[in-house]
Amino acid sequence: MDSQGFREAAAASIDEIANYFDNIGSRNVVSTVEPGYLRKLLPSEAPREGEPWEVIQADIEAKIMPGITHWTHPGFHAFFPCANSYPSILGELYSSALSGACFNWICSPAVTELETVMLDWLARALGLPECFLSTGPTRGGGVIQGSASEAVLTAMVAARDKYLRETVDEGLAEEEREERVMVKRSRMVALATTLTHSSAKKAALILGVRFRSIPVREEDGYALTKEGLAAALAECRAQGLEPFFLAATLGTTDVCSVDDFAGISEALAEHVPAAGQPGEVWVHIDAAYAGAALVCPEVQASTRIALLERFHSFDMNMHKWMLVNFDASCFFVRDRDWLTKALSVNQAVYGNKASDGGLVTDYREWQIPLGRRFRSLKIWFVMRSYGIKGLQDYIRGSMQMGEEFADALRARPDLFEIVAGPSFALTVFRLAAARLEGEGAVSAEEQNAMTRALYERANATGKIWLTSTNLSGKFAIRLMTGVRTTERHHIQAAIKVLTELAEHVMKDRDL
Ligand code: PLP
Secondary structure (H helix, E strand, C coil): CCHHHHHHHHHHHHHHHHHHHHHHHHCCCCCCCCCCHHHHHCCCCCCCCCCCHHHHHHHHHHHHHHHCCCCCCCCECCCCCCCCCHHHHHHHHHHHHCCCCCCCHHHCHHHHHHHHHHHHHHHHHHCCCHHHCCCCCCCCEEEEECCHHHHHHHHHHHHHHHHHHHHCCCCCCHHHHHHHHHHHHCCEEEEEECCCCHHHHHHHHHHCCEEEEECCCHHHCCCCCHHHHHHHHHHHHHCCCEEEEEEEEECCCCCCCECCHHHHHHHHHHHCCCCCCCCCCEEEEECCCHHHHHHCHHHHHHCCHHHHHHCCEEEEEHHHHCCCCCCCEEEEECCHHHHHHHHCCCCHHHCCHHHHCCCCCCHHHHCCCCCCCCCHHHHHHHHHHHHHHHHHHHHHHHHHHHHHHHHHHHCCCCCEEEEEEEECCEEEEEECHHHHHHCCCCCHHHHHHHHHHHHHHHHHCCCCECEEEEECCEEEEEEECCCCCCCHHHHHHHHHHHHHHHHHHHHHHHC
């Protein structure tokens, strides 16, 4: 393909993509293909001769679309959103054109410098404490990671390194220190809660450190409390274990609960070395989804975001609920030296005058991989195209739809029961126990089975897609209203579908 061919192919592709979005609501949300469908449609080998673009492009609709689940469909209420927007797609386009493995500043100074500025813009927009800005008082800063899972792993690597540096004498002879480090490593434990995303446990698995999840309770709104953390710290002490890391959450995956940040600080102050002292517990705040809502000052206030200055790292995915394409996980630390001390490994081939002079940021020292893409471009395009106000309007709109959905459930107590939320545009609900109980003995299993029947029938319509969760044995349905294309009338349609199906499920039971 030459440049003229590219112009024509790109115009045809952009046209098709715009049409896709214009008509996305008419498709089934979830793909209905059978496993292995695509192999049957494709030749077993790559073509010997190159094919014309028209032929290739035609296969998008014919072969790929049937196997696509449409995450930007207005009826997509599953998991959390995986965002995109036109400015972001344009950012991806330019990023592919300016391809490079920009691990060091000199590999493309604009890639590094735009990222630093964008993450400062984002930190300001979210109201994060100054310590997370690259210009802040503690030499903090942000870096784009591929995912929240990568961010928690990176945080845990840095936390482990920091803990060992602070608690094992660095003046010891190499072998003796290595021995002590190994003994200590066997006692180190990372903490999280039963509702922390599984990526924290995976990080501990990868690092080979112990992991404990602290139970959270319905009566505490599924949040980690001071008492819960204090009990876990005491238990660790009794077992001779050394907590070095805590993954706390702003917006858990199951119910969007927010851990008690003030309580966490108090429990740590009472049970482990105080903040800033050697051996302190590193607190990582995972705000993968709900962090986007911090763009609204009222959410900054209600979540008491200023308290985060006591913690060590924070991560949110712009690619979930902030209109930026996957991947853009924005990871902030209070002191960038914690990352670079843990992750700098030199190799002669990467040396250059700028890096050696220490005047520039080399993001390869802030992450696990070496190479990195130009991801800040799409952030720049989105933040400029929407402006802070546009982002706030979008987030508030999602949350308003969540409130309206929950109100509709509350209006039918004979059918529905809210288990959690609405919180950050997520409502978790099940079929009502009240009516079932009124009709005689209904086991918890039966309520679960009927809720599951509603869930399966709703998803079988193809018009909406929901996911479920299990909270201490309670099967519940999650409905999220954060997708960019979702509007109020889509939510009203979802309520109608769910109400009719719930009535049927209830009736079926009566028969
Ligand atoms: N943390 C939370 C709270 C999440 O909800 C998720 C995924 O939905 C993750 C982490 C993992 O995100 P990622 O796919 O970016 O690793």
